[in-house]
Amino acid sequence: MSGHSKxxxxxxxxxxxxAQRGKLFSKLVREIMMAAKSGDPDPVTNTRLRLAVQKAKAxxxxxxxxxxxVQKGAGNSDGVNYDEVTFEAYAPNGVALLIETLTDNRNRTxxxxxxxxxxxxGSMASKGSVSYLFEKKGVLVFESGLSEERIMxxxxxxxxxDIDVKDDGSIExxxxxxxxxxxxxxxxDNGISYVDASLSMIPRVLVSLTSEQAERVLKLIDKLEDDDxxxxxxxxxxxxxxxxxxx
Numbered sequence: 434m435s436g437h438s439k440x441x442x443x444x445x446x447x448x449x450x451x452a453q454r455g456k457l458f459s460k461l462v463r464e465i466m467m468a469a470k471s472g473d474p475d476p477v478t479n480t481r482l483r484l485a486v487q488k489a490k491a492x493x494x495x496x497x498x499x500x501x502x503v504q505k506g507a508g509n510s511d512g513v514n515y516d517e518v519t520f521e522a523y524a525p526n527g528v529a530l531l532i533e534t535l536t537d538n539r540n541r542t543x544x545x546x547x548x549x550x551x552x553x554x555g556s557m558a559s560k561g562s563v564s565y566l567f568e569k570k571g572v573l574v575f576e577s578g579l580s581e582e583r584i585m586x587x588x589x590x591x592x593x594x595d596i597d598v599k600d601d602g603s604i605e606x607x608x609x610x611x612x613x614x615x616x617x618x619x620x621x622d623n624g625i626s627y628v629d630a631s632l633s634m635i636p637r638v639l640v641s642l643t644s645e646q647a648e649r650v651l652k653l654i655d656k657l658e659d660d661d662x663x664x665x666x667x668x669x670x671x672x673x674x675x676x677x678x679x680x
Contacts, residue, residue, distance in 0.1 A: 453659075454492075460664055461489045462502040463535045467515050469506030476503075480614070488631065513537050520546055521563035524650045524668060525554040528640050529563040532657060533665040542662040549660065553653035566669055567634040570594070571613025573620065574629040577602025584625065591619035607635070636669030647672045 468482035476483040482503070489499050518539065520532040536542040550556055575584055581604060585596050588606045593616050595607040608616045610632055617630050642650065650670055657666045 456659070456661070457492055458489075458494055458498065459661065460535075461485070461492060461494055462498065463515060464664060465489060465499060465502035466506030467517065467535055469503045474503055474507035484614075484632065491630075518542070519564070521558040521560060522546070522550055523556050523558050523563070524550075524653050524670075526640065526642060526646050526650070526670075528642070528650050528668050528670045529558075529566045529636070530555070530654075530657075531563060531567055531634050531665075531667040532663060533667075534662045535664050536662040542660075545660055545662070546657070549653070549656045553649065553656065555653055566637055567667060568637055569610050570633060570635045571608035571610060571616065572629070572631060572633045572635065573606040573608075573617060573627045575604040575606070575625075576628050577604075579604065579625070584620075587619050587623055587625065588616060591616040634665075634667040636667070638669060640670045642670050642672070 465482065465485045468479060468485045472479040472481060474482070476486050486499055486503075489502075490496075515535045515537050516539065518534050518536060520534065520543075522530040522532060524530055532546060534542055534546075547557055573588075581598055584604050584606065588596050592612045593606050593608045594612075597605045597607065599605065606616065613632060617627075620627060647670065650668060651672070654666050654668060657663050
């Protein structure tokens with residue numbers, strides 16, 4: 434799994450997240466509610482809910498907020514029904530985008546996405562024209578300075594698909610969605626801390642961009658992620674280090 438260090442991207446997003454924690458919590462609540470509604474409201478038996486709760490706790494969401502979100506999802510007490518819709522799009526310079534949403538009003542969400550894309554020189558794509566460029570994987574990211582040998586040993590024994598040591602010293606452990614929790618739990622059991630762990634859509638092919646081109650794409654993604662209905666945005670581009678440091 435080659436490409437830009439996800440740790441650099443995480444650091445950029447963390448700075449943004451810290452300034453917009455309320456918006457982040459709102460999106461996490463939607464995911465918890467949807468997970469509780471779609472299955473058992475017990476995280477022990479509902480994998481999607483368990484992962485959503487773990488993500489919320491990692492973002493330091495208060496336990497009371499998490500509990501209320503689960504209860505709302507299980508009973509749909511607020512009367513709001515969310516639909517999961519993934520849109521496919523293109524950013525400038527042929528960069529493919531997957532835009533995951535949780536929306537209670539498609540007539541609001543679709544025009545908003547189109548407007549953001551059009552203003553940034555992007556466009557909506559037809560169904561299937563972009564999704565084949567991505568693959569769902571579990572990704573665990575380790576900051577530089579940790580023992581590469583130790584991480585590789587645990588990852589290999591736990592059934593990881595790939596281990597990628599980046600130029601900045603960070604390490605990414607890639608797993609199948611099925612093996613993700615097993616690999617994550619192995620690092621937890623061994624007391625090895627990671628800076629991020631999540632199921633993600635990983636690009637099969639990366640588009641190399643200049644610094645100027647990458648800035649345009651990052652600004653577009655930031656605009657999309659600011660929309661309340663949009664949960665995640667994935668792109669198949671490589672970001673030069675200097676862009677994230679100065680963006």
